[in-house]
Amino acid sequence: MNEMEINILRKVKWILLAILFSLSLGFEYTRHVVMEGRSLSSILPSMVFFGIIIISLVLGTFSKIESLMREILHSKEELKWAQEQWWQQTFDSMDEGVFISDADLTIVRANRALGRLLNASIEELVGRKCYEVVHNTKEPIENCPLLKSKKSMKAEYLEYYEPNLGRWLSVSSWPIMKDDKMTGSVQVIKDITELKKAEESLRESEERFRMVTEKSLAGVYIIQDGKFRYVNPALAEIFGYTPDEIIDKLGPLDLTHPDDRPLVAENIRKRMHGEVESIQYTFQGIKKDGTPIICEALGRHVDYHGRSAIIGTLLDITDRKRLEEALKSSEKRLKTIFESIPTGIVIIDAESHRIMDANPTAVKMIDAPRERIIGSICHQFICPAERGKCPITDLGKTVDHSERVLLKADGQSIPILKTVIPIVLDDRKYLVESFVDIEKQKQLEESLKRSLEELKAISEIDRNIIESPDLSTMLKFIVEKARKLTGSDAAIYSFVEDDVIVHHTSVGIRTKALEKIRLKRGTGLGWLAIQKNKPIVVEDFFTDKRLKDAPYDAVREEGLVSFLAVPVTSRGGDPLGILYVANRRKTKFTKQQQRALTTLAVQTAVAVEHAKLLEETKKAYEELKSLDKMKSNIISNVSHELRTPITIVKGALELVRFEEDPAERNRLLKIALNALRRQDRIVENLVEAARMEKAEIKLSLEDVNLAHIVPLVVGEIKPILAMRDLKIELDVSEDLPPVKADYEQLMRVFRNLLDNAVKFNREGGRIVVSARKRDGEVLVCVSDTGIGIPRGELERVFDRFYQVDSSTSRPYGGMGMGLAVAKEIVEAHGGRIWAESRPGEGSKFYFTLPAKRS
Amino acid sequence: MANILLVDDEPEIRFLARKMLENAGHTVVEAEDGEECLELLKSSRPDLILMDVRMPGDNGWEICRKIKKNRKTRLIPVVMFTVRTSPESVEKSKRYALADGHINKPFDKEELVAVVEDVLRKSKA
Numbered sequence: 001m002n003e004m005e006i007n008i009l010r011k012v013k014w015i016l017l018a019i020l021f022s023l024s025l026g027f028e029y030t031r032h033v034v035m036e037g038r039s040l041s042s043i044l045p046s047m048v049f050f051g052i053i054i055i056s057l058v059l060g061t062f063s064k065i066e067s068l069m070r071e072i073l074h075s076k077e078e079l080k081w082a083q084e085q086w087w088q089q090t091f092d093s094m095d096e097g098v099f100i101s102d103a104d105l106t107i108v109r110a111n112r113a114l115g116r117l118l119n120a121s122i123e124e125l126v127g128r129k130c131y132e133v134v135h136n137t138k139e140p141i142e143n144c145p146l147l148k149s150k151k152s153m154k155a156e157y158l159e160y161y162e163p164n165l166g167r168w169l170s171v172s173s174w175p176i177m178k179d180d181k182m183t184g185s186v187q188v189i190k191d192i193t194e195l196k197k198a199e200e201s202l203r204e205s206e207e208r209f210r211m212v213t214e215k216s217l218a219g220v221y222i223i224q225d226g227k228f229r230y231v232n233p234a235l236a237e238i239f240g241y242t243p244d245e246i247i248d249k250l251g252p253l254d255l256t257h258p259d260d261r262p263l264v265a266e267n268i269r270k271r272m273h274g275e276v277e278s279i280q281y282t283f284q285g286i287k288k289d290g291t292p293i294i295c296e297a298l299g300r301h302v303d304y305h306g307r308s309a310i311i312g313t314l315l316d317i318t319d320r321k322r323l324e325e326a327l328k329s330s331e332k333r334l335k336t337i338f339e340s341i342p343t344g345i346v347i348i349d350a351e352s353h354r355i356m357d358a359n360p361t362a363v364k365m366i367d368a369p370r371e372r373i374i375g376s377i378c379h380q381f382i383c384p385a386e387r388g389k390c391p392i393t394d395l396g397k398t399v400d401h402s403e404r405v406l407l408k409a410d411g412q413s414i415p416i417l418k419t420v421i422p423i424v425l426d427d428r429k430y431l432v433e434s435f436v437d438i439e440k441q442k443q444l445e446e447s448l449k450r451s452l453e454e455l456k457a458i459s460e461i462d463r464n465i466i467e468s469p470d471l472s473t474m475l476k477f478i479v480e481k482a483r484k485l486t487g488s489d490a491a492i493y494s495f496v497e498d499d500v501i502v503h504h505t506s507v508g509i510r511t512k513a514l515e516k517i518r519l520k521r522g523t524g525l526g527w528l529a530i531q532k533n534k535p536i537v538v539e540d541f542f543t544d545k546r547l548k549d550a551p552y553d554a555v556r557e558e559g560l561v562s563f564l565a566v567p568v569t570s571r572g573g574d575p576l577g578i579l580y581v582a583n584r585r586k587t588k589f590t591k592q593q594q595r596a597l598t599t600l601a602v603q604t605a606v607a608v609e610h611a612k613l614l615e616e617t618k619k620a621y622e623e624l625k626s627l628d629k630m631k632s633n634i635i636s637n638v639s640h641e642l643r644t645p646i647t648i649v650k651g652a653l654e655l656v657r658f659e660e661d662p663a664e665r666n667r668l669l670k671i672a673l674n675a676l677r678r679q680d681r682i683v684e685n686l687v688e689a690a691r692m693e694k695a696e697i698k699l700s701l702e703d704v705n706l707a708h709i710v711p712l713v714v715g716e717i718k719p720i721l722a723m724r725d726l727k728i729e730l731d732v733s734e735d736l737p738p739v740k741a742d743y744e745q746l747m748r749v750f751r752n753l754l755d756n757a758v759k760f761n762r763e764g765g766r767i768v769v770s771a772r773k774r775d776g777e778v779l780v781c782v783s784d785t786g787i788g789i790p791r792g793e794l795e796r797v798f799d800r801f802y803q804v805d806s807s808t809s810r811p812y813g814g815m816g817m818g819l820a821v822a823k824e825i826v827e828a829h830g831g832r833i834w835a836e837s838r839p840g841e842g843s844k845f846y847f848t849l850p851a852k853r854s
Numbered sequence: 855m856a857n858i859l860l861v862d863d864e865p866e867i868r869f870l871a872r873k874m875l876e877n878a879g880h881t882v883v884e885a886e887d888g889e890e891c892l893e894l895l896k897s898s899r900p901d902l903i904l905m906d907v908r909m910p911g912d913n914g915w916e917i918c919r920k921i922k923k924n925r926k927t928r929l930i931p932v933v934m935f936t937v938r939t940s941p942e943s944v945e946k947s948k949r950y951a952l953a954d955g956h957i958n959k960p961f962d963k964e965e966l967v968a969v970v971e972d973v974l975r976k977s978k979a
Contacts, residue, residue, distance in 0.1 A: 651870035
């Protein structure tokens with residue numbers, strides 16, 4: 001009961017009063033006036049009275065009611081206040097800020113929590129517009145739940161961030177309804193900042209989890225009841241499935257290679273039963289398409305939805321395994337290189353200058369145990385630089401392929417060529433020093449120099465071949481080079497002559513023993529080299545089993561022990577000679593020496609062949625020259641020969657003029673005639689010789705009887721025979737068969753032979769012409785008793801250009817032409833011609849002609 | 855009148871030269887070659903030697919030189935008698951063989967006698 005009710009009661013009182021009053025008046029009126037007909041005025045007093053009674057009755061009653069009500073109301077209000085107090089207290093004790101507003105959004109009531117929340121006292125809040133105090137705005141905010149609930153007539157909720165307060169708030173509005181009309185509302189404002197934060201972090205961690213699991217490259221799984229309850233996409237992908245194909249459908253054993261199923265099953269069991277918390281292990285999995293893969297799983301026992309489960313990660317380490325293998329082999333390769341490279345390599349920690357590693361070459365060069373080297377500080381140990389003066393780390397210099405010094409363990413320093421490369425490995429600086437022993441370099445240079453010397457020697461030989469055509473000079477030069485190039489005690493060149501090797505030229509030799517050696521084919525070192533056709537190295541000449549019948553005595557006498565022999569062969573492969581080098585002490589000739597000598601041998605072959613060629617050319621040139629000389633001699637001879645008969649003719653005719661004795665005149669004329677005939681013969685022979693030189697003799701063959709032809713020719717020379725007091729005998733048998741011959745040419749042969757016999761006979765000498773049959777041919781001989789022909793000249797008298805030097809003596813062949821012409825003719829007939837002679841006793845000229853077969 | 859030794863291997867030449875010299879009043883002794891000439895000189899001393907160059911055995915120049923190098927015979931005048939007409943041959947006769955004269959073949963009777971007598975005159979002077 002409240003004031004309003006009282007007011008209502010009051011209104012009800014008055015209404016009731018009016019109604020009762022009207023009703024009583026109406027009743028009185030109706031009864032008296034209508035029914036009784038009485039006038040209004042007559043009844044007025046009773047009516048007034050009646051009215052008063054009613055009014056007093058009603059008023060009295062109502063007053064009583066009212067007072068009662070008031071009393072009730074009062075007691076009610078007291079109760080209400082108490083109630084109010086209770087409310088307020090309750091209100092205030094709430095954690096949430098609560099206020100009650102009226103329909104106009106004015107705060108009518110607020111609790112302390114709200115005051116605390118908004119930093120204001122309750123008095124400051126009540127009576128003000130709620131948006132003013134809560135949002136500090138002049139208008140309600142856009143999605144004000146209070147306004148919303150006013151519209152929807154339902155409770156509304158809003159969470160929002162209040163920038164004024166810097167906090168997250170939640171606002172709940174409950175409308176206060178009266179007669180379906182909202183008269184106000186109750187707002188509960190909560191500070192949800194912490195909640196929000198928690199929510200945010202939850203969301204974040206959820207997100208993170210999602211990220212981790214969904215995006216993870218590692219497979220993530222939850223196994224329960226033998227099935228996968230969860231797998232992330234990565235895991236599904238590892239096995240070639242989609243997550244949906246696995247989750248709740250497949251179990252871990254479905255993805256395991258049959259071989260490894262017992263292992264996996266056992267591992268799962270152990271964790272499910274809590275025997276172990278977690279296991280990390282590798283097993284062979286199997287993909288959807290059957291491809292085997294290597295998996296590494298790490299899983300632990302967890303409670304999932306209140307029951308035992310395993311959560312874990314899984315990696316496909318197939319590639320890693322392969323990579324590991326590849327890395328291992330590449331590392332092995334690098335290691336091998338490091339270990340076997342002939343360059344010294346030392347790895348030094350750039351900060352501490354401690355040697356971290358050294359390869360065997362470096363260890364060998366430093367010459368200390370590896371354990372002593374590793375861990376030592378490089379300064380003053382392998383490098384002469386002092387601490388703090390390292391060119392690389394301290395002075396900022398670079399060492400690149402420069403000549404340095406390496407300290408050995410014994411303090412000795414050796415020259416090296418060094419390169420230092422600073423590297424960074426795992427954020428640590430190192431120096432990689434690589435170096436080579438320059439001694440070797442120097443050796444290399446030395447060998448290069450030697451090669452150059454070889455080259456020089458070769459070119460010198462080449463030049464010498466051109467410049468010195470004399471073989472002996474050349475070979476002397478070659479053996480000297482051979483000795484110098486090989487650095488040996490002695491060098492020898494021997495030449496091959498038919499089946500024997502003979503000493504030719506040598507240097508560094510003390511005795512004459514070697515010069516006498518004549519190696520027969522198949523014996524000694526020389527023939528061995530020729531037979532093998534390659535350089536032969538003999539360390540000890542006296543014990544080498546390969547040598548047969550070697551000239552041990554001569555070599556011992558000379559004092560040589562070790563040999564290197566290289567055959568000198570012509571371009572056609574014929575052995576020309578042997579080039580030897582030898583030492584007096586026992587040594588083994590090196591490959592390089594062999595190479596040098598082989599090169600020289602090739603040059604020697606060229607030189608020898610060249611010289612031989614030159615000799616031949618020289619010989620041919622000399623022949624040509626002598627031929628030319630012969631030609632001029634022939635001219636001189638011819639003129640001489642021609643002039644002699646002219647002299648005779650001239651002298652004879654001159655004397656004839658003054659001669660009176662007819663017999664003497666006749667004699668002189670005969671002399672002149674003979675001289676002319678002689679001249680004719682000379683001219684004829686000359687012409688014939690020239691003709692024969694150009695073409696073959698043309699023979700017109702007929703049967704010729706020698707018994708007939710010989711006296712004819714002899715008859716021609718009778719006067720000369722008489723003049724020289726020569727006797728001639730003919731011994732031509734009558735039964736001699738005729739020969740097939742050219743008559744004129746055969747006459748010429750006889751004439752020339754007889755001329756010759758006359759010319760070289762002594763005065764009073766004898767000439768014999770004989771002819772006889774012999775083995776199907778006719779043998780003719782013209783012999784004289786002249787001065788004869790020296791043995792060595794017998795062959796040459798038939799030479800067309802033959803003559804002994806005409807300036808010193810008369811040629812035996814006269815002009816040379818006569819016998820040469822005779823030879824040509826006889827040979828054209830198919831016969832032979834030759835001479836036999838005993839100097840001082842005479843000469844015999846023979847020729848044969850084929851006899852005519854009868 | 856002189857005694858002349860004629861050395862030539864050609865009998866015809868010897869015959870003709872002898873005739874010419876004899877016609878001029880000289881006496882002639884013949885030799886066939888250098889060897890015979892030297893042999894003759896051992897036993898006789900001619901007034902002049904007429905010698906061919908081209909002969910079997912040692913040639914005329916060599917023989918002449920021997921004669922001229924021999925103390926016993928070096929004063930005997932020698933005339934070379936040759937068909938070698940080149941200036942070199944004439945020079946060789948004088949310088950090498952140390953001959954006193956030179957006659958070319960073919961020769962005239964007059965020339966032969968004139969040269970021989972000229973050399974004889976000079977040698978006597």
